[in-house]
Amino acid sequence: MKRGRKPSIDAADITRAAIAIADAEGLAAVSMARVAQELGNATMALYRHVKSKDELLALMSDSAMEDPPVLPAGGWRERLWFWAKAVLEGISRHPWFPQIPISGPPVGPHSLAWFDAGLGALDGTPLEPGEKVGVVMGLMTFVHGEARLRIALTRGFQEDPAAFNGRYGKVLRELVDGKKMPALAAVVDAGVFDVDDLFDVEDVAAEFDFGLHLFLEGVAAHIASKGSA
Amino acid sequence: MKRGRKPSIDAADITRAAIAIADAEGLAAVSMARVAQELGNATMALYRHVKSKDELLALMSDSAMEDPPVLPAGGWRERLWFWAKAVLEGISRHPWFPQIPISGPPVGPHSLAWFDAGLGALDGTPLEPGEKVGVVMGLMTFVHGEARLRIALTRGFQEDPAAFNGRYGKVLRELVDGKKMPALAAVVDAGVFDVDDLFDVEDVAAEFDFGLHLFLEGVAAHIASKGSA
DNA sequence: AATTTATGCGTACGTCATACGCAAAACGCG
DNA sequence: CGCGTTTTGCGTATGACGTACGCATAAATT
Numbered sequence A, B: 001m002k003r004g005r006k007p008s009i010d011a012a013d014i015t016r017a018a019i020a021i022a023d024a025e026g027l028a029a030v031s032m033a034r035v036a037q038e039l040g041n042a043t044m045a046l047y048r049h050v051k052s053k054d055e056l057l058a059l060m061s062d063s064a065m066e067d068p069p070v071l072p073a074g075g076w077r078e079r080l081w082f083w084a085k086a087v088l089e090g091i092s093r094h095p096w097f098p099q100i101p102i103s104g105p106p107v108g109p110h111s112l113a114w115f116d117a118g119l120g121a122l123d124g125t126p127l128e129p130g131e132k133v134g135v136v137m138g139l140m141t142f143v144h145g146e147a148r149l150r151i152a153l154t155r156g157f158q159e160d161p162a163a164f165n166g167r168y169g170k171v172l173r174e175l176v177d178g179k180k181m182p183a184l185a186a187v188v189d190a191g192v193f194d195v196d197d198l199f200d201v202e203d204v205a206a207e208f209d210f211g212l213h214l215f216l217e218g219v220a221a222h223i224a225s226k227g228s229a
Numbered sequence C: 001a002a003t004t005t006a007t008g009c010g011t012a013c014g015t016c017a018t019a020c021g022c023a024a025a026a027c028g029c030g
Numbered sequence D: 001c002g003c004g005t006t007t008t009g010c011g012t013a014t015g016a017c018g019t020a021c022g023c024a025t026a027a028a029t030t
Helices: A011-025 A032-039 A043-048 A053-064 A076-092 A109-121 A129-159 A167-175 A182-189 A201-227 B011-025 B032-039 B043-048 B053-064 B076-092 B109-120 B129-159 B167-175 B182-189 B201-227
Strands: none
Touching: A011 A032, A011 A053, A032 A043, A032 A053, A053 A109, A076 A109, A076 A129, A076 A201, A109 A129, A109 B167, A109 B182, A129 A201, A129 B129, A129 B182, A129 B201, A167 A182, A167 B109, A182 B109, A182 B129, A201 B129, A201 B201, B011 B032, B011 B053, B032 B043, B032 B053, B053 B109, B076 B109, B076 B129, B076 B201, B109 B129, B129 B201, B167 B182
């Protein structure tokens, strides 16, 4: 048997508790003291299992994305589309996820599992291994970025709906000088930002789908160009 | 004339000083006290010109991306490529940029100018206004995300080169179970991560270019499908 | 029971953002 | 020139935070 006092908690417990707090009250509410309190331990007890708060954040970051789903049968395109949507959904369940600073290349078990799932969606395509990695990494950063934006806007809208409803178009009309920014003025005048509710769930989802569509269209074009080479 | 004591500094001065500190020592070094010291004022003096630190961060965020370049003549593709590279370069000059939390839709003058420049690259294409916005926003989030990743990895590499040089491939070989993650194991075995220096400048740039290429390929395909519709 | 070895945690320190209230300066008016 | 008004400058104080340090405590070995 092992000597010494038995640990009352381990790093996984701490990570779980921290994630629960972040889900409920935001990442800012996650302090070492708060996490310890939630676990019924003293603040400094956590440092026996976690080197620093940064390390805790890294652990949270990996466990946040639970497990990737099993991809449906079908072509690479349907599978990659499904994968990207799953990534977005996974992040949406933990809106604090994009706030955590990137500490390095993916090494956590969950991150790697998602990476594998994305690569698996490209099985059967004529892409080189390096190209598959490029496609999945590129798509991943796109989805992460989109999620980050979406979460920030959603939060802003929830905090002050009046400031967002339809106002963005008006604000832009005031700010945008047609001489200096003709292209922007054109789309503003076309009414692109004049929806009743700019951050309507459907609108944001459509925006994401369009970007995803473009990216996959690009992958398809690249695959086609390989086939004919 | 205006009554009362003359302001010794204004919000722009504060923003400039904060950016200088962030450029030199990172965003973490930007505290209200530090900024005030740099300006020769007391800490609390800053609050006369800036409501809170969050507001200061928002100001920094907008002024970080100086002014967009004039796009070269040519087709939309060359122009958009140039634009995306310029965005990446602009961010690279202020590596702390992606760490600033998004506070809302773009309203700052610089952000809007970049937005306009991106839209301007699509002048002459048959895209609807809403589609142009989708393309530029999508590309923007892709570039931002890629920059974020790149900066984080570069920093990690600079701090501890030994831990990164060629090691990532080895680490993955140990971590990746071929049964559970066949697709990832395949690319690892193919040696994709076995470069001498994973974060060689050229490698990272090539990765970015490939993702950018895919996205633009997608835009081209979308435009082509419109033309034939 | 004594020793070893790991964990639990109370205390203390330095840093941070910022609320509050008064001091200091620059103006208009007499 | 002096007085009152108005605006900026800032000293002090508060509470929250991450975490270094060292001792108390409990479990297993001897």
